Structure formats: structure tokens, C-alpha cells
Amino acid sequence: MRTLQVDLGERSYPIYIGGGLLSQAGDYFARHGLSAKSPVLIVTDDNVAPLHLKQVEESLRQAGYSTVVKIVPAGEKSKSLDVFEDVMTAAIEGGLDRKSAVVALGGGVVGDLAGFVAASYMRGVPFVQMPTTILAHDSSVGGKVAVNHRLAKNMIGAFYQPEMVLYDVDTLQTLPEREVRAGLAEVVKHGLIWDEAFTSWCREHTAELLALDPEALGYALTKGCEIKAHVVSRDERENGLRAILNLGHTIGHAIEAIAGYGEYLHGEAISIGMAAAALISVNRGADRSLYEETTSILRGFGLPTIMPEQLDEDKIIGAMMHDKKFKEQQLVFILPKSIGKVEIVSDVKVEEVRRVIRELKEEGQHV
Numbered sequence: 277m278r279t280l281q282v283d284l285g286e287r288s289y290p291i292y293i294g295g296g297l298l299s300q301a302g303d304y305f306a307r308h309g310l311s312a313k314s315p316v317l318i319v320t321d322d323n324v325a326p327l328h329l330k331q332v333e334e335s336l337r338q339a340g341y342s343t344v345v346k347i348v349p350a351g352e353k354s355k356s357l358d359v360f361e362d363v364m365t366a367a368i369e370g371g372l373d374r375k376s377a378v379v380a381l382g383g384g385v386v387g388d389l390a391g392f393v394a395a396s397y398m399r400g401v402p403f404v405q406m407p408t409t410i411l412a413h414d415s416s417v418g419g420k421v422a423v424n425h426r427l428a429k430n431m432i433g434a435f436y437q438p439e440m441v442l443y444d445v446d447t448l449q450t451l452p453e454r455e456v457r458a459g460l461a462e463v464v465k466h467g468l469i470w471d472e473a474f475t476s477w478c479r480e481h482t483a484e485l486l487a488l489d490p491e492a493l494g495y496a497l498t499k500g501c502e503i504k505a506h507v508v509s510r511d512e513r514e515n516g517l518r519a520i521l522n523l524g525h526t527i528g529h530a531i532e533a534i535a536g537y538g539e540y541l542h543g544e545a546i547s548i549g550m551a552a553a554a555l556i557s558v559n560r561g562a563d564r565s566l567y568e569e570t571t572s573i574l575r576g577f578g579l580p581t582i583m584p585e586q587l588d589e590d591k592i593i594g595a596m597m598h599d600k601k602f603k604e605q606q607l608v609f610i611l612p613k614s615i616g617k618v619e620i621v622s623d624v625k626v627e628e629v630r631r632v633i634r635e636l637k638e639e640g641q642h643v
């Protein structure tokens with residue numbers, strides 16, 4: 277078991293990464309002083325519930341906690357105000373009080389949704405992340421919680437940090453292959469923004485990661501969490517540095533919104549976005565090898581790097597303008613400088629984006 281720390285100055289919280297952690301949930305709750313006198317709300321989805329809910333409930337019960345469970349439909353569509361209201365209803369009907377904890381047991385969808393409930397219920401109650409996807413090594417750390425609006429991703433949300441992250445990596449063995457690939461996109465992102473050596477390691481261990489080799493996966497997720505924790509610890513509310521975690525997201529979020537939530541998985545959309553960001557850098561003078569290396573790593577994980585023909589250029593641009601990264605009339609892009617290094621750029625012109633959308637569509641015609 278490894279423990280990392282997110283250090284926010286006034287407070288800090290741990291990320292526990294290891295096997296068998298869900299069946300020790302109750303002990304961790306007690307150790308972190310979470311109240312056993314108030315009911316705990318476990319939010320999960322209908323894929324995760326049959327796999328992992330029982331052990332969490334059992335462990336909490338043994339430690340003296342009573343639980344209320346809300347199971348939401350699996351998938352991105354559950355990051356909505358409607359489902360948010362359903363979870364709130366479960367919290368009120370379940371008698372949660374200000375000392376109650378909300379647990380997110382699942383992937384990034386459940387984490388973002390339950391986190392926003394925790395931030396809002398009675399203006400904020402304790403929150404615990406129990407991630408069960410590879411992608412959630414990213415989403416469970418750092419306190420960004422949100423639901424989507426029809427027009428834009430993560431539009432309604434808050435910064436709300438958990439009490440702890442309990443990452444039981446044993447759960448990952450049941451992930452469908454497409455989710456494994458999509459989750460690894462954020463692992464690769466962490467390498468591309470911060471650590472050239474880790475990016476090379478990911479390339480060299482692609483097969484082990486795709487095969488869910490516990491040792492390789494444990495290393496990659498610890499490294500990914502470490503990079504994320506480090507960045508968030510330096511800039512919790514995205515006043516500067518934290519924006520680098522958005523590599524690939526300017527275009528990626530637009531793809532998710534215009535295609536209809538869930539059509540492209542988050543990891544798939546940001547993979548295309550990372551290819552686009554590298555190509556913008558190349559069009560601005562970087563060596564073409566930057567784009568080629570980036571896309572070859574992503575393709576190695578079976579991730580998409582071309583722009584699907586059916587995605588309308590004007591709609592992508594329109595959706596980008598609704599994103600949080602469009603501010604003061606400027607589009608903020610994270611552009612790679614070299615593998616492992618990025619810069620935050622706010623002078624990317626819409627014409628440059630149109631150009632890469634077309635170029636990435638043309639790439640598709642050659643495959």
C-alpha cells in the first residue's frame with residue numbers, strides 16, 4: 277500500500293493506493309474521524325454496485341456506520357442536474373446531517389456527481405472518494421466536482437476536496453477493455469505534461485498496462501496521482517499552473533458535448549484533443565516529431581488521434597467558446613513544447629484550431 281498526500285497549506289488529505297482497501301473502508305473512516313452517529317451516503321452506479329458495494333457496506337457496518345445507498349445509471353449522462361437532484365433526494369430521505377459523509381464509489385462520473393452533492397448538501401458535508409476506474413486516478417484527486425450542462429462539460433460545479441481517497445486497485449481487474457484504454461489516456465497525459473521519463477516508461481510498458489498487470493498498473497497510477505497531487509498542491513483553484521492538467525481538454529470537452537455525452541468516452545475525446553494540441557504546436561514551429569511521438573504513444577494504447585469526419589467544425593468551435601478555457605475573449609490552450617513539458621498559451625487563434633481540425637480529419641482519410 278502506498279500513501280500520497282495532497283497538501284493544500286491549511287489542510288491536507290491522503291491518497292491510499294493498494295489492494296483490498298474497500299474491505300477496510302470502515303477502519304479508514306474511523307481513523308479519519310468520520311462520524312459513526314450520522315448516516316453515510318454511498319453513491320455508486322449500476323455497473324459498480326453489483327461488483328463492489330457489498331464489501332464497502334459490510335466494512336462500514338462492522339465499524340459501526342449506518343449507510344444509505346443511491347445507485348445511479350452508469351455513464352456520462354448521470355453527470356446531470358436531474359441525477360444530482362435524485363441523489364439530493366436520497367440524501368434528504370436518508371436523513372443525512374451535517375456530519376454525514378458522502379462516498380463516491382465508482383469512476384469519474386460518480387466521483388464528480390457525488391462530490392458536487394457533498395459540496396452542496398447543507399452547504400457542504402465530508403466527502404470520500406473510492407475510485408474504481410483507471411481514469412479516476414485523476415478525477416478522485418484535486419477536488420474538481422461538477423455536473424454537465426447540455427451545452428458544455430463540467431459547467432456546474434465547485435472545488436471541493438475529499439477527506440481521503442481510498443483507491444483499491446483490485447477493483448480495476450473487472451474494467452471493460454474500452455474503459456481501460458480511455459483511463460490510460462489520462463495516465464499518458466500526466467507523463468506528457470510533466471515527466472518525459474514516465475512517458476517513455478508508459479510507452480515501454482504499454483502491453484503490461486493494457487493487460488492490467490498489477491505491478492505496472494500500481495506504478496503508473498501512483499505516478500499519475502503523484503503528478504496530479506503535486507500540481508494541485510501548488511495551485512488548488514487553477515489560478516495558474518493547474519491549467520496544465522487540461523492538456524487535450526479544450527477540444528476534448530467540445531467533442532464530448534457536441535457528439536452527445538457518452539458517445540466518446542472522456543479519455544477518447546482528450547486523446548484526440550492531445551493530438552490536436554501537439555499539431556497546433558507543430559504548426560507554430562515545433563518539430564513534427566512532437567506530434568508523431570504523442571500520437572504514436574496514444575495509438576499504442578488503442579486511443580483515437582484523428583478527428584472523426586462527422587464532427588462539425590463550426591460546432592466544435594462553438595462548444596469551445598462555452599468552455600471554462602475561453603475567457604476574456606481568448607482561448608486558453610495547453611500546448612506541448614517537448615515530451616514532458618507544456619506551456620499555457622492564450623493567443624491561439626480560432627483559425628489555428630480550424631486548421632488542425634481539418635488536418636486531423638485528413639489524417640483519418642489516410643488510415
Ligand SMILES: NC(=O)c1ccc[n+]([C@@H]2O[C@H](COP(=O)([O-])OP(=O)(O)OC[C@H]3O[C@@H](n4cnc5c(N)ncnc54)[C@H](O)[C@@H]3O)[C@@H](O)[C@H]2O)c1
Binds near residue numbers: 355383415418419421
Ligand atoms: N474531477 C476531475 O478532476 C476529473 C478528472 C478527469 C475526468 N473527470 C471526469 O470523469 C468522468 C470519466 O470518468 P470514468 O472514465 O471513470 O467514467 P465512469 O465513471 O463512467 O466509469 C466508466 C465505466 O466503467 C464502469 N466501471 C467503473 N468501475 C468499474 C469496475 N471496477 N469494473 C467494471 N466496470 C466499472 C462504470 O459503470 C462506467 O460504465 C468524466 O465525466 C470526466 O469529465 C473528472
Ligand SMILES: O=C(O)C(=O)C[C@@H](O)[C@H](O)[C@H](O)COP(=O)(O)O
Binds near residue numbers: 462522
Ligand atoms: O484536475 C484538473 O484540473 C483537470 O483539469 C483534470 C482533467 O483531467 C479533468 O477532466 C477536469 O475535470 C477538467 O476540468 P475543467 O475545469 O476543464 O472542467
Ligand SMILES: [Zn+2]
Binds near residue numbers: 525546
Ligand atoms: Zn480529464
